[in-house]
Amino acid sequence: MPIEIAPSILNADFSNLELVIKQLEQSGVKYLHLDIMDGHFVPNLTFGPPVVKSLRSKTKLIFDVHLMVEKPELLIEPFVDAGADFITVHWESTKHPHRLLQKIRSFEKKTGLALNPATLPDNLEYLMELLDLILIMSVNPGFGGQSFIPSQINKIKKVREMIDRANRKIFLGVDGGINLQTARNVVAAGADFLVAGSFIFNGDIVKNYQELLVICSKAQD
Numbered sequence: 037m038p039i040e041i042a043p044s045i046l047n048a049d050f051s052n053l054e055l056v057i058k059q060l061e062q063s064g065v066k067y068l069h070l071d072i073m074d075g076h077f078v079p080n081l082t083f084g085p086p087v088v089k090s091l092r093s094k095t096k097l098i099f100d101v102h103l104m105v106e107k108p109e110l111l112i113e114p115f116v117d118a119g120a121d122f123i124t125v126h127w128e129s130t131k132h133p134h135r136l137l138q139k140i141r142s143f144e145k146k147t148g149l150a151l152n153p154a155t156l157p158d159n160l161e162y163l164m165e166l167l168d169l170i171l172i173m174s175v176n177p178g179f180g181g182q183s184f185i186p187s188q189i190n191k192i193k194k195v196r197e198m199i200d201r202a203n204r205k206i207f208l209g210v211d212g213g214i215n216l217q218t219a220r221n222v223v224a225a226g227a228d229f230l231v232a233g234s235f236i237f238n239g240d241i242v243k244n245y246q247e248l249l250v251i252c253s254k255a256q257d
């Protein structure tokens with residue numbers, strides 16, 4: 037699948053979000069990664085459904101809502117109502133990932149499952165038919181601007197093989213510490229959906245996004 041880059045607005049200028057979104061749209065961005073943090077599952081707090089709903093009225097970008105929360109089952113409907121297109125939940129946040137993914141699908145939304153850096157990918161085998169996105173966390177979730185954890189390259193390769201074996205159209209995403217070098221490495225390992233925050237939002241958004249896209253497309257050839 038062609039590479040998609042989803043800017044994570046965690047590190048964007050929130051005082052000027054409308055302008056940020058306009059710049060992203062003009063650069064050809066299709067996905068917006070929205071980091072939902074509850075201060076419990078991760079040691080940071082961001083925003084909830086009302087903010088997503090307000091953003092929804094300003095753009096047609098595809099909203100990729102990443103729930104880094106405890107009890108994600110309580111938040112599926114509120115984020116569906118707020119206008120989420122993809123809802124990604126964490127393997128580590130639920131005892132019933134299969135049921136949770138079924139619930140997201142029941143609202144005709146795209147599903148994502150995120151794996152923390154120390155989580156094995158083996159159980160994905162049993163969830164493939166319910167997945168649209170697998171998100172490998174290449175940092176410990178909670179903050180933007182962290183360094184990429186190199187051991188995740190092996191996991192990306194493993195998950196690439198699993199998706200190919202399953203012969204399904206599932207994005208293989210990577211989230212955390214993406215820059216020109218790590219982007220090249222993760223795409224070479226098989227990723228096709230990159231979440232990037234600080235690299236895109238530090239400086240010229242349009243230039244950074246396009247530079248990243250060029251590197252990724254070359255690495256995929």
Ligand SMILES: O=C(CO)[C@H](O)[C@H](O)COP(=O)(O)O
Nearest residue numbers: 044177178180181213233234
């Ligand atoms: O989910 C996240 C952190 O939990 C962010 O999406 C991720 O860290 C992206 O930021 P950066 O590119 O700055 O690492």
